[in-house]
Amino acid sequence: MEGRRSSSSYHRHHRYEFDEDEDEIKKGPWKEEEDQVLINHVKKYGPRDWSSIRSKGLLQRTGKSCRLRWVNKLRPNLKNGVKFSGEEERTVIELQGQFGNKWARIATYLPGRTDNDVKNFWSSRQKRLARILRTSQNNTTQTCAFPLILEAPKLSSSREHEESLSKSQSCSSSYIDNSDHMMNQQLVPLEDLVMTPDSIAFEPNMLMHHQLDIMSITTIPNDEKKLGIIESSHIPTHDDFALPLENQEFPIMPNFIDVFGHGFDNVEIPFVKRQIEKPLTPDSFIDDFPLDMFKHIEPLQSPSQW
DNA sequence: AACTCCCTCAACCGCGACGGT
DNA sequence: GACCGTCGCGGTTGAGGGAGT
Numbered sequence A: 001m002e003g004r005r006s007s008s009s010y011h012r013h014h015r016y017e018f019d020e021d022e023d024e025i026k027k028g029p030w031k032e033e034e035d036q037v038l039i040n041h042v043k044k045y046g047p048r049d050w051s052s053i054r055s056k057g058l059l060q061r062t063g064k065s066c067r068l069r070w071v072n073k074l075r076p077n078l079k080n081g082v083k084f085s086g087e088e089e090r091t092v093i094e095l096q097g098q099f100g101n102k103w104a105r106i107a108t109y110l111p112g113r114t115d116n117d118v119k120n121f122w123s124s125r126q127k128r129l130a131r132i133l134r135t136s137q138n139n140t141t142q143t144c145a146f147p148l149i150l151e152a153p154k155l156s157s158s159r160e161h162e163e164s165l166s167k168s169q170s171c172s173s174s175y176i177d178n179s180d181h182m183m184n185q186q187l188v189p190l191e192d193l194v195m196t197p198d199s200i201a202f203e204p205n206m207l208m209h210h211q212l213d214i215m216s217i218t219t220i221p222n223d224e225k226k227l228g229i230i231e232s233s234h235i236p237t238h239d240d241f242a243l244p245l246e247n248q249e250f251p252i253m254p255n256f257i258d259v260f261g262h263g264f265d266n267v268e269i270p271f272v273k274r275q276i277e278k279p280l281t282p283d284s285f286i287d288d289f290p291l292d293m294f295k296h297i298e299p300l301q302s303p304s305q306w
Numbered sequence B: 001a002a003c004t005c006c007c008t009c010a011a012c013c014g015c016g017a018c019g020g021t
Numbered sequence C: 001g002a003c004c005g006t007c008g009c010g011g012t013t014g015a016g017g018g019a020g021t
Helices: A007-014 A032-045 A050-055 A063-074 A088-097 A102-106 A117-140 A159-172 A180-184 A204-209 A238-240 A251-257
Strands: A187-188 A214-216
Touching: A032 A050, A032 A180, A050 A063, A063 A117, A088 A102, A088 A117, A102 A117
Parallel strands: none
Antiparallel strands: A187 A214
16 A cells, blocks of 8 residues: 555655565655666556556556656656746746646646646745745835735636636645735735725736736835835826736836846836845846746647647 | 755655546 | 545655855
8 A cells, every 4th residue: 555654754765775575665766777667667558557567566666656757757758857948937827827726737738847847846936935025024124015915816707717716825825824924915906906095016917817806915104115116106097907008007017026126127117216225035036037928928728729 | 164045856645536346 | 336446636845956155
């Protein structure tokens, strides 16, 4: 049966070689010989019957482990060791907004990427953002003025979408759930937001998805604008958002970029005063996003359309 | 050089879905 | 319908390594 060791004991065994006990299940890093056995099995029988690999005595690995090894490392045409391109990052962010944490589904849109790849990519982003938020909290004495939504925005009214959304919202914020720093955030409907006269921070996904039904808002005193929050005499109204994005006077996206300390140097940013005294962190959330990543989010083809 | 912090990646676990008996 | 085995998915963990101090 699988799971004979607890997860904590796994790591004690992680670096061990083969166990002496014949019945013992081998865990930990795969060796080249094991990979070869697995590859031969797939050549012969296809990527299935994983459990038979062990029952035939070919490997002391569980079927589960074999499948995972094949799917994540041995499958042909995988982009192992290749960083996510800007296009891939765009795709993940867009699809996470659409599907929630459906990594396997998202991975089907990314040739050569596995669900594990996508999952790791996303969670490292989340962790980084959480760290940035903490850092910013420590650097200010007042309530953090920051876009605080970490979840994907609502996008459609389909049932599946709603379900995946609710799951993703509960999951994707897991890295910060325990943080005291999040206490002052609140979600407000756009209707409330646009009437709020104080400084406003927006969340990037809203622009990406043209979704403005939920926003994150925080207010800060005028003398605490260290984070590049918009200082504008122009409070956005419904009319601002009714315009096509390229015609919107209110500079949502540049504001977001500025909040994270990395404005678009080649973009004119009206209304935004760059008052960042020091960057929040050199590797802030979006600094390796390509400059044009939010300019044109195109509808994605589903794999069935390829 | 030593230490700490953070990121990436590989691999595990638990759980639910599914199919066969 | 109940049970069981298998598979697939999502969440989590920790080793290893790079960067910063």
